[in-house]
Amino acid sequence: MEMICIRCPNSCVLKVEKKKGKIVVSGNLCPRGEEYGIQEVTDPRRTITSVKQIKGGTISVRTTVAVQKKLYFDVLKAIKDAPIKKTYNVGDIIIKNVCGTSSNIIVTGVNILPKNK
Amino acid sequence: MKTDVLVIGGGPAGMACAFSAAQNGASVILVEREYRLGGILNQCIHNGFGLHYFNEELSGPEYAYRWQQKIENNKKIKIMCSTYVTKITRGVNFFVEATNPEGVVNIEAKSVILAMGCRERPAGAINLTGTRPAGIFTAGCAQAIVNLQGKMIGKKVVILGSGDIGLIMARRLVCEGAQVVGVFEIMDKCGGLARNYTQCLQDFNIPLHLSTTITRVKGTKRLTGVYAAPLINGKVDYTQEKLIPCDTLLLSVGLTPEIELVSNFNLEQYPFTKSYAVDEYLQTTEPGLFLAGNIMQVNDLVDNVSNDGEIAGKSAALYAKGKLDITQKIEIAHDSSIRYTIPKYIYKNNEKSARICFRTDKEYRRIFVTATSNKKQIAKNYVITITNGQIYNLNLNKQNLNKNLFLSIEQQKIQE
Amino acid sequence: MSTKQVKNNFEVAIIGGGIVGTAVFSELCRLGVNCVLLEASEDVSNGSTKANSGIVHSGYDPTPNSLMAKFNILGANMYEDMCKRLSVTYLKCGTLTVSNEEGRQKLNDLLNRGKQNGVKGLKIVENKELHKLEPNLNSDITLGLYAPTGALVSPYNVCVALAEEGIVNGGTVYCYFNVNKIKYQNQLYTIYAKESYAPTPFVNAKYVINCAGANAIEVNKLLGLPEPQNVSYVKGEYIILDKSLKGYVNRPIFPLPTAMGKGIVSNLTVHGNILLGPTATPCQKDDVSVSTDSIAQIVDKVCLTIKKPNFGKTIKLFAGVRAKVGNDFVIERDNTHKNYYYTLGICSPGLTSAPAIAVYIKDMLIEDGLKTKNITPKKRKPYPELATLSRQELNKLIKANPQYGRIICKCENVSEGEIIDILNSPLKPTSIDAIKRRVRPSMGRCQGSFCIPKLINLISQYLNIPKEKVTLNGIGSEIVISDIKQYGYYARKQINTVLKQVSTKK
Structure with a gap:
């Protein structure tokens, strides 16, 4: 699935896919994007x-x-x-x-x- | 009352101005019309403030609180709340008339910083036709009622405009128990930051209707519905007008700087920002009169606003001492991908650097921002993304600055 | 309601708190007549009166010998003194009717008609002299009929002041008294209110005057009077621009009048806003909506007369409905019901004519046996307008009452003290719009986005009512509905989440 990384204003469009049981993130410009992508599909969290x-x-x-x-x-x-x-x-x-x-x-x-x- | 620097407005810009002016040795009076400091931050309860300044994700009130603590016990700063400035005139110094519950106040200041922010465009400003019932709010007005008074403004809400406040209020109202029928945006893309679109609309399944606007409203006493219609080739297609029942309409359709207080000064206007032109000190064309924050240009990040305040505060302090270096004024030129720059003017003087911010005409990825002076490149910065509407800050080293300055954007050549 | 006993018996009942109704009310109260004014909405001036150009017409436009011509001239001559008496602004700016060279004959006709109607000081001004008066006229506009006796007032300020004057002279005003039944028995009228929240369910009166404006025909029908022929309702839509354009025009500028009306006026308000309109759109009696087409029409028409103003400074659109009956006012005593009088079709120049109509109606009532007293009328007490005070006066006022130093509306510079004065004023208005019409909070360029939350607080605190009861313009127009966290899933037992579930499917 596609999602917009919300970690910084760059707003990378991430592609998060399940490949062979592993979550693969692409489209991110930095490691924080990968972290966000995985978190978002496994255990999404928000500050309320x-x-x-x-x-x-x-x-x-x-x-x-x-x-x-x-x-x-x-x-x-x-x-x-x-x-x-x-x-x-x-x-x-x-x-x-x-x-x-x-x-x-x-x-x-x-x-x-x-x-x- | 006499002071070196008078700051008008106690929001994020004004507080930073006061702090910075005092740091630079000036005596400061900070006037705020509300009973407390903080400005609109007090009602912005969402998080995302202060990443740059405090390296933390704070809410608006906390960000205000931190700044307040920085200036509250500073002996050089006199804070006057519940005080409203009605008039500014000038002889050698500025004469400022204000009122507060103790009486009329007269302040003489060597320099003045305007930090009064902006106001929201009301329904009339966007030619919203139909009737004039209760239930139509600007997003910020609704925010004040819901967040500061804890009162609900409706059960079924339509939002016009996808600016950040609109998106944030969509989430707020859903979280307080309302149904948000949809957000309508006249442009073909979301006006607010992508992260706000994700967290505020997507998370809550609130539909965003692009290239669609609200044409008119219905209801005699309280709003009963709004009509929405799509835009085809930039024109509203009234044949597809559709009634959407709702009891509340929120408008998030743009902000206008609050510049009217100084309309008696003959300041150079700056049409791009609907405000006045400034130099690198954030000084208007009236010497000693400075701008900071949203009164100068509408920002999307509060950290930028505080940064304005630091620049303007320092400059105003220098001006009060007669030490503002304004040798050789240069008007900044730029290519058409840059819509406008703040400042409009910089100086070839002894200051080592200047902050230049600008907005672009569209989104750019993987580019170089270059500065050329007298046909020589004096800066080249690699930038991953500048989104449409986002302010880009360039810290320009002025050592090689010559008679002129030209800013441009170059696409990075991708080597296969 | 106050603790005072509700009064039900009156000599005279006036139906309708617009400019005509309040003018009659004040006229009779100042003669010691026991009088009640019945207003359907929450405040006086709420119908066509508030959505009006505010022009005191000099009187060259109406057909000679018509009632319009008669009352226009009489009314215009009374206005300045009346405004002085009421302590409301009367801006003696004159009016201009302008045209290009082609309109010379028509302007001359108007000039002659004006002379015939008895208008003083009319003259044609041309070219440079004209453009000196109004620098923003288009260059092809070379002729103007200048009427020095024309003036501007705030129609709702005059209306409110008249109602207040009536009250200080012993009259009673019942707002929220929407008349839905009139019984005539033994030469006594009993008038019933529709809404349960009316201050009293009924009033009795010997004389009844119907001044219900666009609703006057409906009121007549309650007594079985027939609907006159040639009734039409015409909507006037307006654009109002920010005060920062003050001085763009200096007086009302009319184009040459047409059969549909006086045309779209490039005008200003006594407070310095630019006011453009009205249109003349046929409509239903209670349709005060503004249409997109009409706005475009105003923009187009205005630009025929003056250089295009900055429409980016638009702050509000509004509209009012005026009833027309044939081509003239109808002001009659009814033949079938003794002591019942009605006014129909009071369209333009109704605002100008109102004080003269009031005198005319008063004379009819006296003719028909109404007893008046020779009393010295009391003056209404104006509220302090801080914006007009000197710094010293303002300081004195604030020292005596700090509330005058606490600014609530920053666009119009209105203090808490001024708003509380209004809440205490004779009509005791409670709605935000009613306060706005009197001292202007939320009337400015932000249209209340900053001050409406504060006004809700203030009204609730001061009148000791819940915020949920504070209205924009009367019951039904409440602004806040409840505390937060009451509806939706907060009301449900099970938390029915509206959150989107993220999944990797798709």
Whole structure:
């Protein structure tokens, strides 16, 4: 199958084929392309970013490492269901090992409008 | 209030400007109209920021946070949030009028950097006809509502324009529970980065309709549908117009630099960027008035924007000290494969190098970017790919620069 | 609603909060009449009034001795004083009707017709003098009929101010009162509202004035009045360009009028935007859509008069519908229902004529026995417009209230304080469009992409309503629908993934 490598802006068009039980990547300009191609057909992963509503605003969050793509919506639901704390700071872990992965969910931004006089 | 350098806009460009101007010994005032720094980065919760600067894949808010920490406790930088500049005039120095909740503010600055970014083109700007119901948003507006307020804007969404914000919002809305019916693009290829096409549309089975546009909208109070039609030989074929029921339309149809604040200055315009022409210091044709970031040209990578800020910040600091070297101005010429260059002008002076960025007319692979001065080649860089729309950065060694400069692109001769 | 008891009994009920309805309302309220204005939508000025060129016509166009001619001249003479009284902008810029040499005879005819109608100061200007007035006219445009008494106003600002003036003088305005039944019994009218969310289900009144604009015939039908002949609905479409083109034209520039109307005007707004239009497209009564063909038509027609402006600076397209009944206004008292009055076919020059029509209607009511009081009318309190203040005045204002220093709309430079003033103003508008018409947030070049999220916040916070209830232009036009993560797979028990499965098959 064909796919576009997303590792850098070069956007190589990769051809990933199974030949004699081995995965062969072609069309890549660098080794990262091969790595991506194999990963993508064997165990595709994504960094997931999302938003959680908190009192008076939202926090933005992400996974610390890429997680298996098939867990995408389980992770989003876990973010929704995570208990709401009193305060949040950038970098706080709100879920450890989300959905059994080795990734944590961390706070990337806090959006609470200041109370105006 | 008096300062060496005034930076207007506290997004990625402005923060880098302030940082760099202070590093170069200037006193700095940074004004930001929002209650906090970060600009649009605060709502760009997706990852992919900071690969160059921090060697990490950060989200927008984190990238902003890192820069904020770099400038927040710097004694040379005074940060004024919730402050909105209304007018800039000039005598010897610049006089800037602003307002904030404490009152009116008057600032006198030796140099000024504009870092106010850009705005999105609204529905009217693309002659979107039909009715004017609720449910039509620019992609960035939708992004602010969904990401900063945690509110949903609709259940069934059509997106017009495949720019990066459009693609990213397609994924965001699906991940928040909406159905994205499709992304419609008037051009024959995706406008955004290939990686965004893959991660945002392909991953979620969102169809991308190329050479197709939205012609008009339907609905009295709230949007009930949009009409889509294909383009045949560059013209909309209205006979094939088709109604697509939806309650929300997102527009990702281009960005316009926010240049109106300085329309009272007689600056040289630069039609390619819908902004003003600048020299290698990112200085406009008004001495001491600089641009940085998306107000100068719309970027696709935030790292470029920060880089602008570093250049403009340093230059503004030098200008404030009277040390900006502007000997022998040269207008950069180029072949037709290069659409435009930033800067437009460079100097044959004592600066060792200059950053030149440009965009090409189409995608190029395996090429040489060459610079010629007075018929002598002074640079030749091998480049694997320049995609259409991507900005290419050339760091030009100026030691052999002579009276003129010509940039061109040569295809690599493949030896069999 | 406020805690005040809802009032149901009135002397006079006016149906329709457009420019005519609000002018009548203010006229009667200032005479101490117990008066209610019933408006179907969420705000006054929401029909043809808001989608109008804003021109106070000098009056050389209407056929002599018509009602249009009469009220146009009378109205135009009242406008400047009225705007002063209401504290709204009146831009005394004059108007021009232009042509090439071929149109000389027709322009002269217009000049004479104008004189016959009693228009003052009309004159033909030619060549250099003309081009000095309007430097962007095409070079073949050599003749112009200059009417110094023509002027510009913001039609919705005038309309809102009239409604507010009525309220400060004791009148009542019910928005969301969409009239769908009128009962006439014992010389008393009971008017019923269609929507359950109307502020009251009905009102009673002795006098009823139908000023419902494009819907006036429908309202008449509620009392069984026949539909007049020669009714048509005409849509006027407009293009509005960014303020950065301010000065491209300095006054409304008309081409020579045709049978279809006054033609497409190269115009401006009192706030400095360039306004091009209207078209005159036959349409259905409630069709305010803009068509691609019409936009092309405006561009073509405008370029016959002026050098092509930068259409890249277009910020909005819009349209309004005007009803036409024959060739003149219809302003009548009904013979079959005592104390029922109606206005039909108030198309152009309706905006100009409105104050005169109001006086005329008031006189009819007094003739028919309406009692008025000799009171000293109160003035409406204008909201502070920060853009017009000096730095010192602005500073003083911000020191007293920091909200005036917090900018919400950066294109039009509108502060939080100004928006809160509007939320507190007599009509208590709540929709984003209503606020926009009053103090201009989201009216500018970004059309609200920066400030609409902030306006939603502000309105929700200040009125203490959920964000889901904040509307663009009334119930049904809500902008946000719910919290995030509520629909789709979040609502399902099983996570039904929409993710594409990657496979090496194929």
